[in-house]
Amino acid sequence: METKPTAAKSANKTIRTGADPVTFIQTVDTTAGRRADALTLMTLMQEVTGQPPYMWGPSIIGFGEYHYTYASGREGDAPAVAFSPRKANLVVYGLGYPPRAEPLLEKLGKFKASVACVYITKLADVDLAVLRELIALTYAHSTTTDIQSLQSQRT
Numbered sequence: 001m002e003t004k005p006t007a008a009k010s011a012n013k014t015i016r017t018g019a020d021p022v023t024f025i026q027t028v029d030t031t032a033g034r035r036a037d038a039l040t041l042m043t044l045m046q047e048v049t050g051q052p053p054y055m056w057g058p059s060i061i062g063f064g065e066y067h068y069t070y071a072s073g074r075e076g077d078a079p080a081v082a083f084s085p086r087k088a089n090l091v092v093y094g095l096g097y098p099p100r101a102e103p104l105l106e107k108l109g110k111f112k113a114s115v116a117c118v119y120i121t122k123l124a125d126v127d128l129a130v131l132r133e134l135i136a137l138t139y140a141h142s143t144t145t146d147i148q149s150l151q152s153q154r155t
Contacts, residue, residue: 025039097116
């Protein structure tokens, strides 16, 4: 019986880089207000996590990291908490993953959400104390949970 060659595993695209997060924020194609919010969010995440900011890929600013393994065998590293300042909003990754996040999200303020992200138009629209709690909860969850696939943990 002839076997087909298997394709080589593709490398993870979102990896930690040596780029400077502050330079990225200062040059990102968005408004001055969103850049100011991004600097504020970066400071907040650094205070909450106790970790310095690092660029992950070309546009994600992350703090801390965790190792994941999917059921398929694919594995890699990802930031424990992260955000990206985009033209339309600030995208904050993973805030909905921790088991106790839902009641906090209900108190956060004005935002949109997807399975993996929270989209904030401006920081003035959200309660920063609640955002701080969500960041702390997400960081603790990401760094203390044996993560196979965050998407598969959602119920």
